[in-house]
Amino acid sequence: MRAYWVVALCAVGCGGSDDEPPPFTDVGGTLLVPQCGYTVTSRLGAEPPRKAIDFVGPDPTPRLVHLGIMGDPQTSMVVQWRTVDETTRVTEIRYARGADLTAEALTETADGIEFGYEATGTKIYRVHQVHLCDLEPGTTYSYQVGSKDHFSPVYSFRTAPDIAATPDAEVVFGFLGDSRDGYDIWAQLTAQVQQRTPDLVLFSGDAVTIGITQEEWEEFFGRAEPLLARVPIVFAHGNHEVNATPYYAQFAMPGDQQNFGFDYGHAHITVANDTPDDIGALTGSIVDFLREDFEASKDARWKLLMHHQPMWSASNHGSNLTLQQHWQPVVDQYHIDLVLNGHEHEFEITKPMIGQTPQASTENATVYVVAGGAGAELYDNGSDFWTQYSEKTHNAAVIRVRRDQLTLEAFRPDGTMIPAGLTKTKP
Numbered sequence: 001m002r003a004y005w006v007v008a009l010c011a012v013g014c015g016g017s018d019d020e021p022p023p024f025t026d027v028g029g030t031l032l033v034p035q036c037g038y039t040v041t042s043r044l045g046a047e048p049p050r051k052a053i054d055f056v057g058p059d060p061t062p063r064l065v066h067l068g069i070m071g072d073p074q075t076s077m078v079v080q081w082r083t084v085d086e087t088t089r090v091t092e093i094r095y096a097r098g099a100d101l102t103a104e105a106l107t108e109t110a111d112g113i114e115f116g117y118e119a120t121g122t123k124i125y126r127v128h129q130v131h132l133c134d135l136e137p138g139t140t141y142s143y144q145v146g147s148k149d150h151f152s153p154v155y156s157f158r159t160a161p162d163i164a165a166t167p168d169a170e171v172v173f174g175f176l177g178d179s180r181d182g183y184d185i186w187a188q189l190t191a192q193v194q195q196r197t198p199d200l201v202l203f204s205g206d207a208v209t210i211g212i213t214q215e216e217w218e219e220f221f222g223r224a225e226p227l228l229a230r231v232p233i234v235f236a237h238g239n240h241e242v243n244a245t246p247y248y249a250q251f252a253m254p255g256d257q258q259n260f261g262f263d264y265g266h267a268h269i270t271v272a273n274d275t276p277d278d279i280g281a282l283t284g285s286i287v288d289f290l291r292e293d294f295e296a297s298k299d300a301r302w303k304l305l306m307h308h309q310p311m312w313s314a315s316n317h318g319s320n321l322t323l324q325q326h327w328q329p330v331v332d333q334y335h336i337d338l339v340l341n342g343h344e345h346e347f348e349i350t351k352p353m354i355g356q357t358p359q360a361s362t363e364n365a366t367v368y369v370v371a372g373g374a375g376a377e378l379y380d381n382g383s384d385f386w387t388q389y390s391e392k393t394h395n396a397a398v399i400r401v402r403r404d405q406l407t408l409e410a411f412r413p414d415g416t417m418i419p420a421g422l423t424k425t426k427p
């Protein structure tokens with residue numbers, strides 16, 4: 001392993017020495033991360049990302065440490081946090097291969113990038129990111145972040161397995177959504193998920209009541225830090241995030257962080273934003289994206305789609321008929337195994353569906369699951385011709401994927417099991 005520097009991509013007007021950051025501009029800039037093969041770009045409203053320098057402000061204590069994925073999850077990890085004061089720019093990680101190591105054993109170091117964003121009360125919050133891209137597949141690392149005398153606790157994470165080398169590897173996904181304004185329940189459920197040793201957390205949107213409100217993001221990340229500092233989170237944008245800058249600033253995900261796909265173990269996971277700034281994209285460019293991503297991954301053993309608003313629901317909002325009309329035909333065409341949703345504050349699982357018709361078998365059919373009970377005030381559940389089971393309860397789920405089998409089981413905050421789930425096998 002080796003440490004690296006994130007290099008500024010200075011197409012125009014950088015000037016100065018290598019250690020001099022590019023100037024701020026009114027709109028987002030771009031940093032190339034050569035070792036990772038991708039760029040980091042901030043959205044309108046955030047400062048352009050820039051290479052960190054050795055400057056320590058009055059309180060550089062790391063807060064809200066959490067993990068993300070922008071590259072291949074077999075070999076890369078993004079470690080992200082913010083500092084208490086917004087002037088601290090130093091961004092360091094100490095890490096080493098091995099689980100639960102002592103701080104003294106973290107012999108590798110790397111530096112990263114930082115940028116600020118504006119949230120509630122026009123206050124600037126400073127994000128720090130380290131992008132590690134030369135990791136070993138299926139391997140546990142220990143790390144801590146911060147600077148000088150202000151380092152975080154030591155956490156451990158695990159990279160995704162290389163299924164070519166270990167075809168029998170199983171991966172585990174925690175699945176939750178709709179924590180907004182219910183962070184005691186959120187803390188309970190993330191602890192329940194952590195007990196089930198996930199590799200990845202899938203969150204189906206609506207973490208906060210409104211995306212600009214930093215106080216709620218502090219609760220979301222802070223209450224779940226024991227999980228999110230050890231397991232990367234992938235997030236589908238929900239209507240309550242309102243495409244706000246603090247939402248995009250606080251997550252590290254592939255592409256534009258809205259519509260993307262990636263492989264993890266034997267699963268291909270597609271994520272889509274069903275409340276984009278341009279609502280016309282729902283029936284246009286996002287349908288095109290789904291078709292292209294599903295086509296590119298058509299040989300994947302297991303195919304999962306995560307977005308926020310369910311195509312099939314008998315709860316408060318009911319089925320999203322726009323998505324059902326424009327997205328489901330593509331889901332059916334490519335035989336997506338499992339669609340993951342939130343938006344409805346309950347648990348709900350459909351019968352296997354093709355078009356408008358429930359199927360007796362899961363073969364070539366799609367099961368739709370709402371796990372929108374990670375803290376928000378509950379809605380009444382319901383039942384209709386597509387319903388396999390629904391329950392008015394706070395909940396989370398765990399999905400286990402191996403080459404020949406996918407299972408989903410759901411549970412309540414006290415850990416008791418919801419009596420419905422999914423077991424699907426393939427030869």
Ligand SMILES: [Fe+2]
Nearest residue numbers: 206238239343
């Ligand atoms: Fe929602």
